[in-house]
Amino acid sequence: MTKQVQQLDRVIIRFAGDSGDGMQLTGDRFTQETAAFGNDLSTLPNFPAEIRAPAGTLPGVSSFQLHFADHDILTPGDAPNVLVAMNPAALKANLGDLPRGADLIVNTDEFTKRNLAKVGYASNPVEDESLSEYRVHALPLTSMTVKALEDFDISKKDAERAKNMFALGLLSWLYHRPTEGTLAFLEKKFAKKPEIMKANIAAFQAGWSFGETTEAFSVQYEIKPADHEPGLYRNITGNTALAYGLVAAGQLSGLPIYLGSYPITPASDILHELSRHKRFGVRTFQAEDEIAAVGAALGASFGGSLGVTTTSGPGLALKSETIGLAVATELPLVVVDVQRAGPSTGMPTKTEQADLLQAMHGRNGEAPVPVIAPRSPADCFDAALEAGRIAVKYRTPVILLSDGYLANGSEPWKIPDVAALPRIEPDFAPADQEDFQPFQRDPETLARPWAIPGTPGLEHRIGGLEKADGSGNISYDPANHDRMVRLRQAKVDGIARDIEPLAVDDPSGEARVLVLGWGGTYGAISAAVRRVRRSGQRVAQAHLRHLNPFPANIEQVLRSYDRVVVPEINLGQLALLLRGRFLVDVIGYNRVRGLPFKAEELAGVIQDVIDSE
Amino acid sequence: MNGVNGHGHRALSLVPKTDAKQTLKDFKTDQEVRWCPGCGDYAILAAVQSFLPELGLRRENITFVSGIGCSSRFPYYMNTYGFHSIHGRAPAIATGLATSRPDLSVWVVTGDGDALSIGGNHLIHALRRNVNLKILLFNNRIYGLTKGQYSPTSEVGKITKSTPMGSLDAPFNPISLAIGAEGTFVARTIDSDRKHLQSVLRAAAQHEGTALVEIYQNCNIFNDGAFDPLKDAAVRDDVTIRLEDGQPIVFGANGEKALRRTNTGAFEVVNVTDVDPSEIAVHDAGNPDPSQAFALSRLDQPAFTHTPIGVFRNVDRPSYDEEMRAQMDDAVAKQGAGDLAALLSSGDTWRID
Numbered sequence: 012m013t014k015q016v017q018q019l020d021r022v023i024i025r026f027a028g029d030s031g032d033g034m035q036l037t038g039d040r041f042t043q044e045t046a047a048f049g050n051d052l053s054t055l056p057n058f059p060a061e062i063r064a065p066a067g068t069l070p071g072v073s074s075f076q077l078h079f080a081d082h083d084i085l086t087p088g089d090a091p092n093v094l095v096a097m098n099p100a101a102l103k104a105n106l107g108d109l110p111r112g113a114d115l116i117v118n119t120d121e122f123t124k125r126n127l128a129k130v131g132y133a134s135n136p137v138e139d140e141s142l143s144e145y146r147v148h149a150l151p152l153t154s155m156t157v158k159a160l161e162d163f164d165i166s167k168k169d170a171e172r173a174k175n176m177f178a179l180g181l182l183s184w185l186y187h188r189p190t191e192g193t194l195a196f197l198e199k200k201f202a203k204k205p206e207i208m209k210a211n212i213a214a215f216q217a218g219w220s221f222g223e224t225t226e227a228f229s230v231q232y233e234i235k236p237a238d239h240e241p242g243l244y245r246n247i248t249g250n251t252a253l254a255y256g257l258v259a260a261g262q263l264s265g266l267p268i269y270l271g272s273y274p275i276t277p278a279s280d281i282l283h284e285l286s287r288h289k290r291f292g293v294r295t296f297q298a299e300d301e302i303a304a305v306g307a308a309l310g311a312s313f314g315g316s317l318g319v320t321t322t323s324g325p326g327l328a329l330k331s332e333t334i335g336l337a338v339a340t341e342l343p344l345v346v347v348d349v350q351r352a353g354p355s356t357g358m359p360t361k362t363e364q365a366d367l368l369q370a371m372h373g374r375n376g377e378a379p380v381p382v383i384a385p386r387s388p389a390d391c392f393d394a395a396l397e398a399g400r401i402a403v404k405y406r407t408p409v410i411l412l413s414d415g416y417l418a419n420g421s422e423p424w425k426i427p428d429v430a431a432l433p434r435i436e437p438d439f440a441p442a443d444q445e446d447f448q449p450f451q452r453d454p455e456t457l458a459r460p461w462a463i464p465g466t467p468g469l470e471h472r473i474g475g476l477e478k479a480d481g482s483g484n485i486s487y488d489p490a491n492h493d494r495m496v497r498l499r500q501a502k503v504d505g506i507a508r509d510i511e512p513l514a515v516d517d518p519s520g521e522a523r524v525l526v527l528g529w530g531g532t533y534g535a536i537s538a539a540v541r542r543v544r545r546s547g548q549r550v551a552q553a554h555l556r557h558l559n560p561f562p563a564n565i566e567q568v569l570r571s572y573d574r575v576v577v578p579e580i581n582l583g584q585l586a587l588l589l590r591g592r593f594l595v596d597v598i599g600y601n602r603v604r605g606l607p608f609k610a611e612e613l614a615g616v617i618q619d620v621i622d623s624e
Numbered sequence: 625m626n627g628v629n630g631h632g633h634r635a636l637s638l639v640p641k642t643d644a645k646q647t648l649k650d651f652k653t654d655q656e657v658r659w660c661p662g663c664g665d666y667a668i669l670a671a672v673q674s675f676l677p678e679l680g681l682r683r684e685n686i687t688f689v690s691g692i693g694c695s696s697r698f699p700y701y702m703n704t705y706g707f708h709s710i711h712g713r714a715p716a717i718a719t720g721l722a723t724s725r726p727d728l729s730v731w732v733v734t735g736d737g738d739a740l741s742i743g744g745n746h747l748i749h750a751l752r753r754n755v756n757l758k759i760l761l762f763n764n765r766i767y768g769l770t771k772g773q774y775s776p777t778s779e780v781g782k783i784t785k786s787t788p789m790g791s792l793d794a795p796f797n798p799i800s801l802a803i804g805a806e807g808t809f810v811a812r813t814i815d816s817d818r819k820h821l822q823s824v825l826r827a828a829a830q831h832e833g834t835a836l837v838e839i840y841q842n843c844n845i846f847n848d849g850a851f852d853p854l855k856d857a858a859v860r861d862d863v864t865i866r867l868e869d870g871q872p873i874v875f876g877a878n879g880e881k882a883l884r885r886t887n888t889g890a891f892e893v894v895n896v897t898d899v900d901p902s903e904i905a906v907h908d909a910g911n912p913d914p915s916q917a918f919a920l921s922r923l924d925q926p927a928f929t930h931t932p933i934g935v936f937r938n939v940d941r942p943s944y945d946e947e948m949r950a951q952m953d954d955a956v957a958k959q960g961a962g963d964l965a966a967l968l969s970s971g972d973t974w975r976i977d
Contacts, residue, residue: 043972192972236976245973255968262964269724289955291962294724294948299749303716306709306746310689310720313707314728318720336710426973429965464705464721464728465640467684472653472699474708475692484655485700 014223014231021080022186022234023088026178027105028097028118029066030059030073033175038075040179040196044188045079046246046423049236052079053534055087055607056419060276060359067121067129072104081235085534085541087420089609095178097121097152100130115145116181118174120153148227152177159217163210173214180218187233190219240425247424249388249417250277253347254284256395257319258291260345263396264403264435267292269311270319271304273326276359277415278349281321301329305346309333312342313473315439315463317399321347324366325356327410328373335374337408338499340473341450341459344408345398346380349418352605361605362415364530365581370410371559371588377496379503381405382558384412386533389424391417394556400435401506406458412558414531414580416607437461443468449483456509457502504560513562515571517551518544524621525572527597529555529585532578532608539613548621558585561592569595576600576620578613634832634946635756638726639685646677653703659694664815664841668762669701675822679729679829686729689718691738694769695762695841698733712743715750715757722756723945729829732759737767740776740796747836748805753944754833758825761798761838762815766847779926784846799921799936802836803914809835810917811935812924815842816855820866820933827935833943853928865923867934869909872901873920875930883923891919893930909938 024041028034035056045052055076064071078088093114096102098121109115122135136142137149156177160170176197183190194212201208222228247255261268270293272282286295294316298304301322308318320330327348337344350366352358370382381401385394391413398409440447440460449471450459462469471483479486480494515525528536533554540552553568555561569575569589575597577586583599590597600616602608651673659665676686686704690696692711699706709717714732722730739747739761750757766784767773773786777798781790802810809831813824821839828835840851853863861877873883874896882904883891891905908916917937923930 047972047974049974049976239976241976243969243973243975245969245971258962258967259964262962267724269720271720288962288967289952290959291964291967292952294952296720296723296948298716298719299745302713303719303746303749306713306716307720307723310707310717310722311724312720313717314721314725316720316724332710333713340707426968429968464687464725465685467682470684470703470705472702472706472708474699474706475710476708 015229017230017232019232019234020082021078021084022093022232023076023078023091024093024095024182025074025076025091025105025108026095027072027074027101028175029100030061030071031063031066032073032097033172034073034075034097037175037179038077040193041182041188042077042246042421043192043196044183044190045077046244047189047192049239050079050234051082051084051237051239051423052077052246052421053084053087054078054421055416058360067098067100067126069100069104069130072100074101074105079234081237083237085538086607086610089611095182097174097178099126099132102136103130103132109145111144113145114148115142116148116150116178118152118178119149120151150227155221156214156217160210160213163213164206165210169207170210173211176211176214177218177221180215181222184219184222185228185231187231190215239423242425244423244425246421247389248280248419248421249385249391249413250280250349250419251284252389252424253385253391253395253411253413254281256392257285257345257399258288258293259392259432260396260399260435261291261293261317263432264317264399264437266315266317266403266437267294268319269308269316270295270321271298271307271311272296272321273298273301273304275301275323275326277351277418278321278323278326278347280418281347281349301326302333305330305333305344309337309342309344312337312344313340313463315437315461317343317345317403319345319347321349323349323351323359324353324369327366327369331374334380334408334410335376335378336475338374338378338380339475341406341499343402343406343461345395345402345411346408347395347411347413350412350414352603358605360415362531362607363580363603363605364412364414364532365584365603366412367529367558367581367584368587370412377500379500380559381407381409381503381506382412383409383556384530384558385417386530386554386556388417388420388422392424392427396432397556400433403435403437404458404509405456405502405506406461407503412530417531439463440466440469442466447471448481449473450478451481452498452502457498457505507560507563510557510560510562512564513553513555513568515551515553515568516540519549522549522551523573523624524576524617525551525553525568525574526576526578526617527553527555527569528578529558532580535608535610535613536578538610539617542610542614543617543621546618548618550617550621555585566593569593569597573624574598574620576617578608578616580608635830636679636681636729639729640682640727641680642682646680646683648674648677650683651676651703653701655700657701658697660845662844663694664764664843665695665698665762667815667818668760668821668839668841669698671818671821672760672825673702675825678826681729685727686731687721688731688733689714689721690733691735691743692769693735693738694843695733695735696738712738712741713746714738715743715746715759718757719750719753719755723948726756726945726949730757732757734759734761736761736763736765736775736777736798740798740801744776748801751802751805751807751834751836754806754808754941755944756833758828758835759837761836762841763798763838764841764843764847765850766843768843768846772846795926797921797924798836798838799924800918803918803921803937807836807937808833808939808941809935810937811836812838812840812933814840814851814854814933824935827938831938832946833941851928854931863928863931865930865932867907867909867920867932867936869907869935869938871907872904873907874904885916885919889915889919891923909935910940912939
């Protein structure tokens with residue numbers, strides 16, 4: 012039958028199910044189809060820390076949200092237009108986010124008395140009136156899948172497990188997605204299990220055909236490709252982009268990358284990714300603990316590699332003494348902190364921005380470290396490259412503050428032209444110098460020579476003890492210590508001359524309110540600013556990539572506006588730094604729910620500040 | 625020169641050699657040595673400085689890495705590259721260096737507190753991985769730099785500043801620990817016996833993988849005389865068992881005592897004249913089964929009734945460094961050298977014109 016086709020400019024879909032239902036895979040496949048189709052997109056996976064929480068319970072719910080559009084979008088979307096709920100727990104956990112009139116696809120097979128009771132439903136919401144404000148599509152997805160696969164020589168369990176592919180097929184039909192990518196993916200994934208492969212493909216196709224023939228869906232939707240600038244694109248998560256940025260830093264500097272890492276959520280994927288790129292001269296070392304991980308990285312840097320360590324907040328705490336040693340010995344080191352909700356173990360799979368002050372100050376003594384934060388998943392590539400550049404040029408540890416949202420979220424990425432990427436000069440100290448001084452600084456950068464073992468004539472000793480300016484010999488001289496403390500600080504401060512000034516987006520030039528953010532909140536803040544501007548208001552926006560040192564013009568920017576709003580997913584850490592440094596009375600907006608900001612809430616916050624002018 | 629078991633030169637094969645004649649003086653720095661007068665560390669420093677020339681390595685390709693403690697000042701006095709790092713972390717830092725630079729001879733200098741207390745984790749993992757590190761563990765059974773607290777090798781009941789009523793901790797036996805941690809080269813020597821010390825260093829230097837050398841070292845300020853039974857000419861030959869690979873384990877001033885293995889696997893001391901020569905244990909450092917080396921290590925008790933010194937264990941196992949290099953080479957051989965542009969555009973891509 013011919014169905015009506017309706018044009019939409021954007022859609023937000025959330026797939027939700029039990030953590031064993033394959034929702035991340037389903038979401039990921041739908042994302043790839045959407046990327047290949049040419050929509051702009053942004054994703055938000057949300058999953059429990061437990062590998063398999065008890066089936067059918069609220070803690071076991073895993074979801075994947077995808078926002079895609081025919082225009083440039085910035086966030087995974089505030090509220091889904093479509094929720095696919097594979098079981099009662101998924102419905103209950105996600106219903107609160109669903110706006111009235113949204114489409115709700117539920118797998119009725121899982122709405123058994125037992126499963127309903129598990130999550131506290133007294134009666135079946137699909138059958139009573141409680142879902143009346145939504146467009147409910149009650150479908151027996153599991154039994155339809157099993158029926159579609161009855162001719163296959165597979166177990167009932169395996170047939171049931173293919174229900175996510177049935178759902179994917181249905182959604183792919185509903186939104187006109189290209190299917191070649193998913194078919195190729197299934198062929199590769201199950202290459203060693205041909206019967207399972209065929210069954211999954213059949214389930215996917217059955218879902219598609221069901222959409223075409225059923226009367227449950229009368230409308231099919233079309234979202235035109237977005238108007239991206241010309242180029243070659245791929246979809247990329249923050250962790251993959253960050254890993255690629257590190258590989259690129261190695262290639263562009265000619266330095267071998269040495270990753271010392273200890274598995275920790277949500278940073279482990281960077282270790283996994285880099286361990287696959289040995290042919291780029293990337294060494295990966297899974298250490299016995301976080302301290303050994305950063306220690307090995309620093310040892311490798313001493314030997315002339317670019318040492319890198321990847322972790323999350325609790326691991327950064329453990330590494331702090333070694334980062335201090337890197338400050339004292341003035342060796343290059345990239346420390347990646349994929350922030351997650353804290354304190355302590357906190358909520359490992361949930362995002363937060365609360366490690367900023369730890370990155371800035373979490374070491375004994377005066378131990379300044381450059382801090383850089385990417386703003387979007389794809390931006391993790393550029394941020395990692397920048398971290399490598401600064402670490403090598405200034406012989407310093409650099410902390411790169413990603414977060415759980417950026418790490419797992421994805422967006423289309425215009426693949427850069429490798430030839431146009433900037434080179435990094437390691438500039439090793441040349442051999443056989445008379446009276447070599449390991450702490451004699453470059454007058455411009457204040458960086459010390461990087462004299463690596465194996466270089467004749469430059470044998471020297473370094474360590475955590477205070478060193479005499481120039482010679483690097485142990486020194487307890489009071490004046491020397493004061494000078495060295497100031498020199499190390501001046502070196503980091505001086506990087507401000509070598510970074511982009513803070514760019515302000517103020518189209519009218521007449522805004523009185525500035526919104527200043529940093530890191531992973533860029534998308535939500537930008538979307539909020541757009542909303543406010545659409546309503547005819549003026550607001551300026553700026554976003555910090557460099558947190559230490561701040562860009563040279565930051566004070567001037569702050570003083571150019573009557574009010575400065577600083578939204579952060581912490582209790583006001585950047586705000587504290589700005590107030591302390593510049594005596595500017597910034598207005599914080601702080602929520603720490605383990606989730607990214609919603610554009611709508613930030614728009615409201617900005618509007619309130621404008622109204623109070 | 626071959627290792628104790630005739631192993632090849634793998635350990636140092638990638639380290640550049642020099643033809644220039646080196647002497648002890650070449651390895652001295654201009655830094656004033658600041659250990660307490662009479663410290664055993666002086667003897668170890670002199671032994672290492674006078675031993676290194678025989679390896680014939682380029683000085684710039686030797687690196688000493690240390691943690692924190694009296695012994696960890698060692699790198700400042702060696703005219704090589706050196707890294708005085710963080711308490712307990714030297715094996716971790718040295719692992720990064722050694723696994724990324726096969727052209728370096730990397731030595732770790734550590735103490736009983738540094739290696740066995742705060743850094744115990746890194747030590748055991750370096751040993752099990754078999755990273756190409758030569759670890760010199762100066763064991764003085766006391767915390768010196770913090771002025772005299774008991775250490776993880778102090779005997780139970782030790783009265784110190786932090787244990788006025790005696791320490792409660794059962795000590796580690798570093799040799800047992802290293803063997804238990806899958807160490808491939810485990811040895812013990814004494815600061816006061818330069819010839820023995822250098823013979824052990826010689827074997828350690830040639831070993832592919834981690835070599836742990838425990839050096840009994842006297843702290844004359846906070847734990848003076850800790851190893852006197854092994855040094856006192858009147859009794860030392862009766863209590864010191866000098867292990868020599870392939871030789872019957874015989875000791876005593878006139879070789880009158882020997883070791884025999886009991887049916888529990890432990891060793892007992894017997895009079896040579898009381899047993900058939902076939903019953904006398906023969907030292908086998910290269911035995912893949914570590915139980916004999918472990919049983920030997922258990923003879924050493926705080927009272928020094930019988931203390932074996934020498935190489936307890938010296939077995940051949942690929943080093944972590946070798947295996948890591950092999951994987952890197954294999955990746956290039958199978959997939960070709962990395963192509964950044966190809967990597968960035970891997971996976972599902974689409975073009976917008």
